[in-house]
Amino acid sequence: MYTVFSVFAATADAAAFKPSLCIPARPDHGYFPDGVELSYGDIARQVCALRDQYRASGFGHGHRACLLLENRPDFIVHWLALNGLGVSIVPINPAYRAAEIEYLIAHAEPDLIVTLHDQKELQKALTGAVPVLEVSGDDLGASVTQIPLARRPPPRTCEPGSETEAALLYTSGTTARPKGCILTNEYVVSTGRWYVSHGGEATYHAGAERLYSPLPLFHMAGLTLTPIAMMLTGGCLILPERFNAKLAWRDIVSCRATVLHYLGVIVAALLAQPETPDEKAHALRFSMGVGANPEQRARARERFGIPFVEGWGMTETGRSPFNTVEPRHLETNTIGRSVPGLEMIVLDADGNTLPPGTVGELCVRHSEATPRRGFFSGYLKDPVATEQAWRGGWFHTGDSTWQHADGAIVFVDRLKHLVRRAGENISAAEIEAVLTTSPLVKQAAVVAARDPIRDEEVAAFIVINDGAAASRALAQDIFHFCRKRLAPFKLPAWIAFVGELPLTSTNKIQKHTLLGPDKDPQAHPDMIDLRQEKTNAIRQSN
Known part of the structure; x- marks a missing residue:
């Protein structure tokens, strides 16, 4: 039996003076502007003090706490302190708008919200039903003096363990609302263990690595x-x-x-920058991540002098395959191979195994005997969706792949109606639901448009209500309507006004016909480019 806290505590006991967390210097930061390096002992002392304070306020095993703490060190400290008591965390994306936060709070039913001061969108979403703890976010929780008392039933008397819920992460799906993925301590720890287990060009050395992770803490x-x-x-x-x-x-x-650690957008952005002496003076041995195409990886390896090891992953599966076993087929989007503990197969729509070279759906499991071990425990309050995803004893990823004859699996595309923008999964249905509440919009369909930097962008095809005239000004009005209701990264970057949407005989929108196979928004004669407006909205939200 183990928890995230116990894993951290074991390392802190054995290596108290070793560096654990490094924050790069940023003069404009509201926290540690000169940068800081914290040891395992530094963090452990504050974690244990916070854990005692949370316990004294009645929080414990079985409770949940939302964390709106951005990517600050306080997030790590509060998470470990809460995990040590068996409290699950629910990270909140700081870009979320009030309506999105309100949904998350109502669905997750947290017992506490831990937040930075003056979070305006959160304040709009609060009803007073959940206690709120405001923290400075710049002192490892040292300024926390009074934690609100827990209002819910007392915590469970048993000690938290590997099967205890550690986190509830919300991931976009094909429905209008995000799903809450229940993640246990086993999921979290085995995911990290799997990440460092691949070897080859992605070999980790104990006690020696310093991992640069420019990823948000609300992501898997x-x-x-x-x-x-x-x-x-x-x-x-x-x-x-x-x-x-x-x-x-x-x-x-x-x-x-x-x-x-990279995402495809990170590799593309680094390649787009002018050359700098630092890109040759680094001590990196390798980079690993997802979403970079073969051409990007080859260029990045040549320019930066390190391998970029491609893999695949999603919140529901946790552990990720990586392409480290020869032959690696670097000319394709090869993501790895089926191995014990993460079995992968390519199936057709009827659940039949497909031969090499044939595109089908990637399905995964731990093993035939224990297919769900180490995976997410299910979608919160949605057992039907959980069982549908696990039909036939395999988790159906919704991603299309094919297999080389030697077993290497190649990623092709997503089967789900998702827009994959700079590492963010954006639900098309969620944006459509917002668009159709506008008095200007009769119908809407959202699809993924190709983007050279961000992989994909949001493109919306809109049938306007009678009386409205199609124009750039109208597109901007609809954009600003969405801006009040959606996180900036979800906003439409392209809008096209159409007389009608193409439908099937069962009245389903034929989305694949809207942009065509190339997904090129600029090839559509009526597409209005709102990328600059979206960039401005994102900048203003930061």
Whole structure:
């Protein structure tokens, strides 16, 4: 039996003076502007003090706490303190608008919300039913003096263990509302352990690695892959506030990073930057991640002098395959192979195994005897969706793949109606639901448009209500309507006004015909480009 806290505590006991967390310097930061490096002992002392305070306020095994703490060190400290008591965390994306936060709170039913001061969108969403703890976010929780008393039933008397819920992460699906994935301590720890187990060009050395992870802590990879990998190996997590292509190499060099975790958008952004001496002066040995195509990986390896090891992952599965076993087929989007503990197969729509070279759906499991071991425990309050995803004893990923004759699996595309923007999964149905509440919109269909930097962008095809005239000004009005209701990264970057949407005989929208196979928005004659407006909205929200 183990927990995230017990894994951290074991490393802290054995290596109290080793570096655990490094924050790059940022003069404009509201926290640690000069940067800071914290040891396992530094963090452990504050974690244990906070844990005692939470316990004294009545929080414990079976409770949930929302964390709206951005990518600050306080997030890690509060998470470990709460986990040590058996309290599950529910990270909140700081870009969320009030309506999105309100839904999350209502669905997750947290017992506490831990937040930075002056979070305006959260304040709009609060009803007073959930206690709120405001923290400074710049002192490892040292300024916490009074934690609100727990209002819900007392915690369970049994000790938390590997099957205890550790986190509830919300992931976009094909429905209008995000699903809450229940993640246990076993899921979190085994995901981190799996991440450092691949070897080859992605070999980790105990006590020696410094992992630069420019990923948000409300994501599966940012929460479970990289932090747990460092806890398990006694390494140091380098945690910037967010990815910044102009500053990334400076951070990597000054923080002495040895490993970089990437998303496709990160590789593309680094390649788009002018050459700098830092990109040759780094100490990186390799980079591993998801979403970079073969051409990007080849260019990045040549320019930056390290391998970029491609993999695949999603919140429901946790553990991720990576392409480290020869032959690696680097000319394709090869993501790895089926191995004990993460069996992968390519199936057709009827659940039949497909021969090599044939595109089908990627399905995964732990093993035939224990298919769900180490995976998510289910979608909160949605057992039907959970069982549908696990039909036939395999988890159906919704991603299309094919297999080489030697077993290597190649990623093709997503089967689900998702827009994969800069590592964010955006639900098309969620945006459509907002669009159709506008008095200007009669019908709407949202699809993924190709984007050279962000992988994909949001494109909306809209049938306007009678009386409205199609124009750029109308597109901007609809954009601003969405801006009040959606996180900026979800906003439409392209809008096209159409007379009608193409329908099947059963009245389903034929989305694949809207942009065509190339997904090129600029090839559509009526497409209105709102990318600059979206960029401005994102900047203003930061």
